Amino acid sequence: MNKRISFAGPSITDREIDSVMDALKNGWYENYDMHVKKLEKTFADYLGVKYALATHCCTQALHLACAAIGLKEGDEVIVTDFSWVATAYAVAYTGAKCVFADIEPETWTIDPDCLRKAITEKTRAIMLVHTFGHPAGMDEIMKIAKENGLYVIEDAAPALGATYKGRKVGTFGDVACFSFQGAKMAVSGEGGILVTDNEEIYERAKLLSSMGRTDSEAVFWSDMLGYQYTMGNLAASLALSQLLRVEELMKIKRDIFGWYEQGLSSAPGIRLVKEKEGCKSNYCYPSLLLTDEIVADRDEIISGLKALNIHCRPAFPRMSRFPVFEQRYENPVAALVERRGISLPSAANLNKRDVSFVCESIKRLIG
Ligand SMILES: Cc1ncc(COP(=O)(O)O)c(C=O)c1O
The missing domain is CATH 3.40.640.10 (Type I PLP-dependent aspartate aminotransferase-like (Major domain))
Structure with a gap:
């Protein structure tokens, strides 16, 4: 493995x-x-x-x-x-x-x-x-x-x-x-x-x-x-x-996101979440949305990656759906992200080759 x-x-x-x-x-x-x-x-x-x-x-x-x-x-x-x-x-x-x-x-x-x-x-x-x-x-x-x-x-x-x-x-x-x-x-x-x-x-x-x-x-x-x-x-x-090392830690995360950008920018149907103009994200959890161009099921992609020892996270389920809360909401954007969003590995011990392996594996799994 x-x-x-x-x-x-x-x-x-x-x-x-x-x-x-x-x-x-x-x-x-x-x-x-x-x-x-x-x-x-x-x-x-x-x-x-x-x-x-x-x-x-x-x-x-x-x-x-x-x-x-x-x-x-x-x-x-x-x-x-x-x-x-x-x-x-x-x-x-x-x-x-x-x-x-x-x-x-x-x-x-x-x-x-x-x-x-x-x-x-x-x-x-x-x-x-x-x-x-x-x-x-x-x-x-x-x-x-x-x-x-x-x-x-x-x-x-x-x-x-x-x-x-x-x-x-x-x-x-x-x-x-x-x-x-x-x-x-x-x-x-x-x-x-x-x-x-x-x-x-x-x-x-x-x-x-x-x-x-x-x-x-x-x-x-x-x-x-x-x-x-x-x-x-x-x-x-x-x-x-x-x-005391926050700038260094942030650079690690931003570098990792940069490698994802390089590795996935040519992949159709993948929309990476990027910082907006005027904003600097720390890219704590680099994430993407699978658009309709991709037919593969999000959870199957995550399972496929796990089989390769690549650990991603599905996007959060909407909190408003939890039994604790009585009222239900549509919130279509959150509903879409909940179904089609993935957060990618960004542990501090990853190098460019690891991220490249993740990108290639994702591209293979989405066909
Ligand atoms: C957005 C957000 N709020 C709050 C928390 C709770 O933080 P803690 O685990 O330190 O209580 C988390 C933790 O994952 C979080 O992601």
């Missing part, structure tokens, strides 16, 4: 090993949160925002973001229909209703026109995703939010390093969240971080992330129903060492 071509996986160097060893040796006693604090400060500085709060995973950061802006039962939040379910469940945890909007065919990010049409008098916020590292259309989204007095939460889980018109994603909305889960741009095993310029959102998220503990009436006193969502030094030390 040939080398496993993994869907995703990190680049780990001596820098990461040294950083984790440092946390293991020194991150205790009076230094119990030293690496966490350093990660938060470095992350905030990197993005150019005032506050960052590290969490055990991005789902928790998203939940804190939703709770910190005060979402509750009776509120509506417009959510992209195409994402990992954490995006929508974070909203649902607060009791607010998810109203699912369709996506743009070019970037698979929320379509601003659909978003606008979904607004009602109950709408309180927009939950967008910079899907697979492609920036959402922030000019239009922020304009809609401003006109309608809505909060904007950026789910930037896979989008570290991506920019929209020269500005880093995660700096547009009221609050944004990134993931350090093992398949993301920068990893810490599991991990997440919430960022904001809004002091009130930050303070509330921070309190909620540590069990609502205020010590106000007594040591260990808690003033609200909070959660244990904080990150520890070991994970933070790994995330930090990866963050």
Whole structure:
């Protein structure tokens, strides 16, 4: 069997090993949160925002973001229909209703026109995703939010390093969240971080992330129903060492996408998801859509690739179809991507020859 071509996986160097060893040796006693604090400060500085709060995973950061802006039962939040379910469940945890909007065919990010049409008098916020590292259309989204007095939460889980018109994603909305889960741009095993310029959102998220503990009436006193969502030094030390290599990690992903572009551009019926003009994607998960020119079934193609030890992912099923949500939506673009979209391997250990093998195998399988 040939080398496993993994869907995703990190680049780990001596820098990461040294950083984790440092946390293991020194991150205790009076230094119990030293690496966490350093990660938060470095992350905030990197993005150019005032506050960052590290969490055990991005789902928790998203939940804190939703709770910190005060979402509750009776509120509506417009959510992209195409994402990992954490995006929508974070909203649902607060009791607010998810109203699912369709996506743009070019970037698979929320379509601003659909978003606008979904607004009602109950709408309180927009939950967008910079899907697979492609920036959402922030000019239009922020304009809609401003006109309608809505909060904007950026789910930037896979989008570290991506920019929209020269500005880093995660700096547009009221609050944004990134993931350090093992398949993301920068990893810490599991991990997440919430960022904001809004002091009130930050303070509330921070309190909620540590069990609502205020010590106000007594040591260990808690003033609200909070959660244990904080990150520890070991994970933070790994995330930090990866963050310090973000440009290098992004280059790895962008090179891989460039090889896919070379290898698949001549293939009929394949539409690669490419960055829009003025945007820089981190190409966290290079993806393609099979057009009608290709008769082969998407899942059969993925199985055929798996038999060659090439590990792809089908596109997400639309979240609005999950039993948790009561209302059904058509959202035709997301419905098409759900059926015909594939995310390609982009693990950091792939070389040009591996990607070329993937491209040739895809071309063979689609006939
Ligand atoms: C768009 C999106 N949002 C949220 C998450 C959740 O991140 P985590 O696994 O760190 O909780 C993910 C993870 O895959 C994601 O892709």
